[in-house]
Amino acid sequence: MTRPAGVGSSDKGRYDQGMTVRRAVLGDTHVDRSVANTSELTADFQDFITRVAWGDVWSRPGLDRRSRSVAVITSLIAHGHHEELAMHLRAGLRNGLTVEEIKEVILQSAIYSGVPAANTAFRIAAEVFAEP
Known part of the structure; x- marks a missing residue:
């Protein structure tokens, strides 16, 4: 069974994979703006969506x-x-x-x-x- 990208990876690996996919899908301008606007309040959420939404789900092989x-x-x-x-x-x-x-x-x-x-x-x- 092929393991989806990110699954079983370290948090850093999932984050890096997520950031790559996030940039490819949303574009550098949007992602750079989101990163620049990250605050103490939103930092954990930004990390979460990068690792989980982009590093885990968007990186899965089941759908293009x-x-x-x-x-x-x-x-x-x-x-x-x-x-x-x-x-x-x-x-x-x-x-x-x-x-x-x-x-x-x-x-x-x-x-x-x-x-x-x-x-x-x-x-x-x-x-x-x-x-x-």
Whole structure:
């Protein structure tokens, strides 16, 4: 059985793997801003999401990054996490999704998450896709 990257690794190894994946998915600008804004209050959380979300889950071999982006975008629409949605729409493009594919994901979410959620997601997507 193949062990997912990060599993059984040291915290430092998981952190390093997580930071590599986090930078690849979200981009250096976003990650550098998050790191620069880390405070005593948020330091443990930043370490946690880097090790667990990025070092463990996003590093698993079971789904490619495009598929993970579809899953994340859908979940963020369903839960109304608009700030995170904008960030992950950008990440979806970075992970190889096209604007057309993201449009279909949002349209699909209207059926399962509701028309108002999809309406808001389309508004956020239009703002993101208009960025230089």
